[in-house]
Amino acid sequence: MVFEALNLQGGTILNPVVFLTSNTSWYLYNFRASTIQALREQGNRVVCLSPSDDFSQRLVDDLGAEHIALPLDGKSTGAVQELRSLRFIWSVMREYRPDFVFNFTVKMNIYCGLVCAFQKVPFANNISGLGTAFIHDSWLFRRVRQVYGLVNRRSQKLFFQNEEDLGVFQSKGLLSDTPYTLLPGSGVDLARFRLSPLPEDLPFTFIMIARLLGDKGVREYAEASRKLKADGLNVRCLLVGPLGVSNRTAISEDEVRQWQSEGIVDYSGATDDVRLLIEQAHVLVLPSYREGMPRTVLEAAAMGRPAIVTDVPGCRHAIEPGVTGWLCEVRNADSLAAQMRAVAQSDEETLKRAGISARRRMEAQFSETLVVKAYLDCLAASSPLFLARKSSV
Structure with a gap:
């Protein structure tokens, strides 16, 4: 059940707007479906900001989220293309003024994090692996890591998926005093992925x-x-x-x-x-x-x-x-x-x-319920709006 806007003291409080951003809709649909569903069940309006792919419409039809098609090329490093993506994110955030933003994947952690920091929109970055910017070394990727650190200092919280990635961020000064939580990845749906016998036939x-x-x-x-x-x-x-x-x-x-x-x-x-x-x-x-x-x-x-x-x-x-x-x-x-x-x-x-x-x-x-709870707790701690919502539903 999705709860509608609450009427408090004779006025209407619209459903809080929560953004989830990623460099693919495929990622949000396959890895964050349970989080989207839990956010909606708590009465939030969920908006997914990601490039269009085969899973974009499924975020809408299957999960009840809204989708905004982001002009982003995950492999691009060209200034014109990257600035176009940044300008688009800037205009979307200014139009929607979300109450909270969860960013996933490196580019979105940086780009959406920058925009949220400048527009004073609360956000959290999810460090789901360090990605190409840490696997490879060059002048460009060193600059990317510097900007990453600046963005993370403005994040409400950082979510890490293993202790070694956390250690890298700490040793390189990319964490500062930002609160963080270690999660078991994106978790796994134990009811959906059930134990099954090994195949008996060769090969x-x-x-x-x-x-x-x-x-x-x-x-x-x-x-x-x-x-x-x-x-x-x-x-x-x-x-x-x-x-x-x-x-x-x-x-x-x-x-x-x-x-x-x-x-x-x-x-x-x-x-x-x-x-x-x-x-x-x-x-x-x-x-x-x-x-x-x-x-x-x-x-x-x-x-x-x-x-x-x-x-x-x-x-x-x-x-x-x-x-x-x-x-x-x-x-x-x-x-x-x-x-x-x-x-x-x-x-x-x-x-x-x-x-x-x-x-x-x-x-x-590694139950998925641990991960979903961590995101809901992050929201509740970020704003009285979500605390009020939590106590009312």
């Missing part, structure tokens, strides 16, 4: 679910698959995720077609529901260069699938090494192939035990 199946970016380790996954098949192992390597992602490290469609023609990966494209694909797999693989807290690893774990991930921040926090998954070296296809080979040749009981342990860990530490 042994790996699955990687991610945006098709170089920084996600997609090329290392393809090369590791090539090595396993060259060794004669009967394995299937599923690759799931959207092509054409707006990012400087995006994988081209031609490259994916080449992998398919070689028979080293089975590309399934993007999907609205990964559960059926996870059910087909024995183990999830994510050889990413860095993450906040990878949602795909958590969802697979909730379904009883252990994972092979790189020994980097975020990824290593998503598993318990040797119990719910295994580590490999980052940017190293040989290391990944060796770990995939060992897992594919392990006995069935080892895999079952790891999968059950993964599910239990999700139940104990």
